[in-house]
Amino acid sequence: MTSGTFQIAFDDRRFVFPEPQDRDHVHGKIKSGGTFYEDGLLRYLAGKVSAPGVAVDCGANIGNHTLFFAGVMGLRTLAVEPVERNFRILERVIDLNGLGGTVEVVRKALDDHEGEVVMTLDSPGNHGMYKVGEGSGATVPATTLDALCADLDQSVKVIKIDVEGFQDQVIRGALRMLERDKPLIAAELASLDEYSSFLSLIQPLGYVPVEVFNRTPTIIFSGDGALSDGTAVVEAKMRAYERRMRVAGPVQRLLQKVGLA
Template identity: 35%
Template sequence: MNRGRPVSTLVRFAKWQLKNRFQDEMIFNWIHGAKLAVLRGITGATGNIYCGLPEYVDTRFVIDTLKLGDLFVDIGVNVGSYTVPASKVCGVRTIAVEPDPDTARVLRRHIEVNGIGSKVQVVEAAIGANIGTVSFTVGRDTVNRVARSEGTNVRAVVVKTLDDILNGEIPRLIKIDVEGFKRKVFKGAASTLADPRLRAIITKSLDQDVLEILGRCFRQAHYDPDSRLIRHQKTEATHNSLMVR
């Protein structure tokens, strides 16, 4: 979103660098009436100040695809860079899943400043193949994840399955960012994945296990935000993989 606008981009960057030294929180006018309540050190939010939409192609797919009446599921929502556009810009209902309670507090602040509390259901849990608990890292901002081994800087979080959370509801679109936990997420979502009302999934890089699960109902594609067409050939760099039914 900074293309062709180097001066305004640098001014925005400089303003944030100056203001965050004197304010604990800055309300930032983001896109299409959406706002962010930005705190120092919250990189999931400051990236939006610097770049507009850091994951531009993927966020544009969400904005261009969702329409009133749809349900959007954001798994690993972080501070709401997908949830806020979905519910504020598109006006859809969102189920926002975030296991880290510190990050969930930032998310709830963004829900508050955008006035979308009636449209967003926050679920503080990890998503997996079975209901239970799991150790989760603390203090890593946007890269908190399921702990690989027991350590001192972890906390126990509740694990739920996606099928259990949805309880028969089917989203039009799912975005998932779970730092290497995708296979277990999809194993606990068999009913959701099989339902034809789920049209697409945005996920981080695909491994063979995940491709095997999703390949039964979905195929990989690429979104061109300029033409608003889904293509087989990649047209622009993207952080994630798009799977369409």
């Protein structure tokens, strides 16, 4: 094994990550857990989506989901990550695992139009919580999913979206691709308001919520009729999450800021 790296396992397979160079929530969880972060979600997706096809990782961070999509599921993967620090680690992860021919990395933000955005970070212990904001921060180019996926020679099978509240803009820039390919969507949505707003954009295309994963809810949406409508279960889980956050939210946000949650 290359020095300065560690291995993780998924079933009978091994993958390599660089050692963390700073205190970061996701990177630390991968190392301490010895497997993929959010592996329950990833196992679910692997059971519903098969190659060939394309995965799009929106907010790829250091490459946890990207590595799973390409290395475990065998999908050609577009990894979109605007933050320079995360992008460098993402490229290293792809190189260490020999997936340069399968993964295309894109150092841009996603929006509903071409342009620029400012990336800000309120939680220095969790580099996965960079978000589009205003004021001081790094200005990066932005594009749309429709533009990125326009010339693909395979269908998009799955999209993961973790963009810290900017998901409506991302999905408005993807409506042509969604209508064409009907990929499974896994979107982190941190409140009922975020869920309702997001669903209103994709429901006209036939999408329904089917399942929820993770501490901060990541909701699975299906648009091809292959999975049962789970609206009642999903919305009940979201209401329960909001009740928990009303009690634990201030503590949770503090832990996130220092990289402990």
